[in-house]
Amino acid sequence: MNNKSILASAQLWTGNTDTVTEKIHSALQTLFCPNNSCGSCTSCRNIQYHEHYATMWLEPEKSTYTVEQLDMVFEKISLQLDDNEHFFFIIQRADALGQTCSNKLLKPIEEPPPGYHFILATEHKHRLLTTIKSRCLEFSFSSTNEHPSYSALLNLLTSPRQISPVEFLQELDKAKLNEYESGDLLEQFYSFLSKQYLHNATQETQKKLAVVEQAMLKTPMPGSSSLFWKNLLLSL
Template identity: 40%
Template sequence: MKQNKLAPAQLWTGTHDNLIAEVIPYLQKRFCPDEGCGVCISCNQIREQQHHAVVWICPEKNYTLDNLKVVHERLSFALNDDQEIFFVLQKADFLSKQCANSLLKSIEEPPKGYHFILCAERTEYILPTIKSRCLLRTFAKDMFSGQLQHLYTTFSTQLQEPLSFLQYLQKNPINELQTLDLIDQLFAFWMNKYKHAVEHNEDKKPIAKRITILKKALLKPPMPGGSKLFWKNLYLQFNACS
């Protein structure tokens, strides 16, 4: 585990999906023995939000003190020198005043080894007392509208369960032009990732497989009305790579 000095609390702003897509590689870099290879057990566990050292919290609507119980519980355990725990508070702009206040002390000076990443779309809803205790990072707004961003995130980070993916497609139809645009962007994303893997001497195979799939997809774009089938097929092929 890396022990570079790190602000105890950070406040990241951007759109929800975008921030998840940023937090995942950030934490992978932190915990992966191989600088965030994206394919090892640690990297996979982080992507699936199953990693033992990362506590993801997302309120259903507004935060309640109950949502934060896990934070206070975990904080009461002292960590060894080589241990780190991250709390990722998604939608931190939905922290009520009471909830925010309950975190103030921990965010300012958490016990050794504990870190907070607060994610929010709108910082104007974050209490100044919280904001002033955090290192601020802003991420560019989405390249796409919400629906396309969701697909982009899915195919660049984590495939959701097949059933929920199908349901998503059903509810959010995508047209042929949007499909092409998105495939272009995904292609660029995976090419970058490939370049990174080459430079860092990491396993390129799983990345290369996805690039091949995307290349073929670009050569055979969906026929009018065929986008849903196209994405279904793409999903199955990506799923087979992971």
């Protein structure tokens, strides 16, 4: 990762939390460490412990962020930075922003004052508002492809032959996807269909896209993955 990318004003880092956190540490260390991201100087250590003066790490207080939590952000960005000074807000578990906090952040994320950067981190990209996602430069460290049963499911969905709901549900049962993973799978399926449609705009693909788009609006509730996929496959 080069410095240019960590200096984008709005960034979305997706993937396993530990991996993403580590990647953010190392990108910030590359930027701030005077010794070529040594890992042991004060700068490097402060970044590691989330105590670096040029960073503010946020995480949801309970299950979601509160508007009050964002006050610190607004207070900070009201202060003008010196030329060449940089400050990073790292919004961990950005999927927990919810509608209200997301909307409050839209403006600063789109047009932060000079020197301010927003890093949104999440394992569940599909839960973020599209308006937020579309404003961010994305860095993906997705490990979902390493999940063997997960790829099997995606292969079934994207196979050129008719999807057999029975076969799919058996595979789904083995994979034991939670509702978040189901959402990720759905998102990958959607992206596959979009590409297919760009390549060859058939009515069939268009219909499938519409079905998946609808499904993405109401991703499965905990424990209801099977039913969710069954209904989806039957309407494809």
